[in-house]
Amino acid sequence: MPFQVATDDSRRQMHVSTTGDLTTADIAAILQLRLGDRRAYSLLFDFATGTRPASTGDELRVIATRLTALVHRDGPRGPTAIVTHDEASFGMARMYETLCELAGISNVRVFRNVTGAQDWIERQS
Numbered sequence: 365m366p367f368q369v370a371t372d373d374s375r376r377q378m379h380v381s382t383t384g385d386l387t388t389a390d391i392a393a394i395l396q397l398r399l400g401d402r403r404a405y406s407l408l409f410d411f412a413t414g415t416r417p418a419s420t421g422d423e424l425r426v427i428a429t430r431l432t433a434l435v436h437r438d439g440p441r442g443p444t445a446i447v448t449h450d451e452a453s454f455g456m457a458r459m460y461e462t463l464c465e466l467a468g469i470s471n472v473r474v475f476r477n478v479t480g481a482q483d484w485i486e487r488q489s
Contacts, residue, residue, distance in 0.1 A: 366390060367443040369397060371405075375473045376420075376442070377485065391427050395434060398441055406442040406485045410478060412449055421459060428463035435469055443471040445481035 367385030371377070379395055398405055437439060446461070448454045458475040464472040470486065475481040 365393065367394065369394075371402075376405045376489075377404050377408070378402070379410065381410045381412060383413055388423065388426065392430060395427075395430055399438065403438055404442045405442075406488065407444045408447065408478070408481050408485060409444060410447045410481075411453055412447070412478075424456060424463060428467060430461060431452045431464065431469065432467040435467075440469075440473070443473070443485055445485050446472070447478050447481045448474065448476065461484050 366382060366386055367390060368381050370379045370381075370384060372379075378397060380397070394409070398407060419458075431441075446457045448457050454474060454476065461472045461474050464470075473484055475484065
C-alpha cells in the first residue's frame with residue numbers, strides 16, 4: 365500500500381502518510397481504518413511524499429460520498445486534518461473539504477503544514 369499508518373491509542377489519533385500515488389481503493393482502505401472504537405479518533409492525513417488522492421472533481425465527489433455514507437451509517441467521525449504541500453493538491457483538498465461541509469461533515473480541514481494541522485487537531489479534543 366502506498367501509505368503508512370501510525371496510531372496512538374492513548375491520544376486517540378491516527379496519522380496517515382502517503383508514500384506514493386493513491387488509488388480510489390487506497391482511499392477506501394484509509395476510510396475503513398476508523399471503524400468501531402477508532403471512529404472518533406482524529407486523523408492527520410499527510411500527502412508529503414505522495415500525490416493527491418484524486419485528480420478530478422468527480423473522483424473527489426466519489427470519496428466524499430463514501431465518507432458521507434459511513435457517517436450516516438456509523439455516526440460522526442473525529443476531526444480530519446489534510447496536509448498538502450503543493451498548490452494543486454491544496455486546491456483539490458479544499459474542494460473535498462467543501463464537499464464534506466455540504467454533506468454536513470464540518471470537521472475536515474486542509475493545511476499547508478503538519479504543525480498547523482496538529483495544532484488544529486489538539487484544539488478539537
